[in-house]
Amino acid sequence: MIETARRTWRFLEPYHGMIYFAPEAAAAYKALGLSGRAGYFASRSAALGAVPAPVVVATFYNFNPVLVGQSLDGVWSSTDPAAVLAARYAGADQALRGILGDAITSPEMRRAATLLREAAETITGDVTGRPLFAAHAALPWPTEPHLILWHAQTLLREYRGDAHIAALLTAGLSGIEALVTHAASGAVPAETLRTSRAWSEDDWNAAVAGLRERDWLTDDAALTFTAAGAARRAEIEKATDENSAAPYAHLGESACVELQELVRPFSRALSEKLMPWALARQ
Template structure:
């Protein structure tokens, strides 16, 4: 009998694959216009709306808990949004606006498929995974806050909310892995950019760091031997550290997927793949949109 503290008996590469294939179904909420449009109706700007909508599950918090849990944003950027946003809209209103925006964006991106049996089945599987760890909130504040929210009725919104929970469950574990690696939020961003996965310009500007602050972190990581070259790229030590962090993140995320087993994880990935591809093809995950919104 497996104890609650033991790793889930499921391949961690499968855990990462299942999450990654379905992630666009959640991640699109940060790039689509439906979100800012609904936040604007509440008197909340786009940047302010990001923090208020994602943090709303925590309640009317100030900047401190958001800096801690979101991890890699400039504290001054967060403080410019919170707690001021709560004078314009309640957390409940922001949560409703975000869910409505997610539903509308998925409907736009998926078309007729949004009402199909594949979405309903994927929603059932993802919700089962998310709910299976609802009684394991320790050390996972963002997941715990979102796990306490009521479930919507429509399958496509259930799918979005379930993937949101799985994303925050994984994200809380990822923050723990970064802390154990001795990285600050800014340093984690620099290493992410140095991996070549996401453009430096997007990471730096969307998280509110100045070029001077970014360059200071680059110098520090170069001094520690984690990046190299004039155009920063990961060194051998940096690649090894990143691999360790990702492996730890997968291990910490595994309990959420254990209940599905290999067959369930493969089925969720099979269902999510064409849905996520449709989201990308419809332009709902274009990082250039976010860069333009940030000015």
């Protein structure tokens, strides 16, 4: 069931992830006076309330704290979490309507929304140690199927994300060290991870050096795991998968496979339009 759960999450991830690349969402945040990274940090953390930057640093984990602080500086004095959440859902609605068209009212969309909501609702009480998930689980459910599906995947994404942070902390990795090991896995280019999280080259090189000293990485120029490092990273992924599988186990294998087939065209259309690099993962 673990592999099925992971595969189902990956099939659905573009359906949530599009919100970070949709121009409709950026425009909605900009109308509130939030431009650039301010829109990202405020919109994803708004469910927590008007919390200070260190809380966002803690729950987002691998971003440079300086970036978080600068992005959130003055945000909650110029707008409020309710307005930002409304803008986020409006952006999701507009983007999904624009890209998926009539599919948002299709029987396939209604069925997918029903299945994923069922999965998400089985874990809404499982909030211990999962702060970002808990905050989003406390939000009201939308009423339209395409937004129910988006909200459900948002919950499952943050549920998994909180589990992943717990696994990274248990493994003794800081936020930037987690990024370096992610790069070493080959999933995302190192430069993309470094720059998108606003770490300097000096910070990155220091993290690499530290991981080499701790036998996570070899001494060659490339980011290559040692045998021990590869085993530790595999344990992190295993722990994340195991601590994220409950909602999919509730649905069962056949319903998960059905869900994958239902959302495949939705996720593919969103990826083609907004996230072409994600197509190889589907």
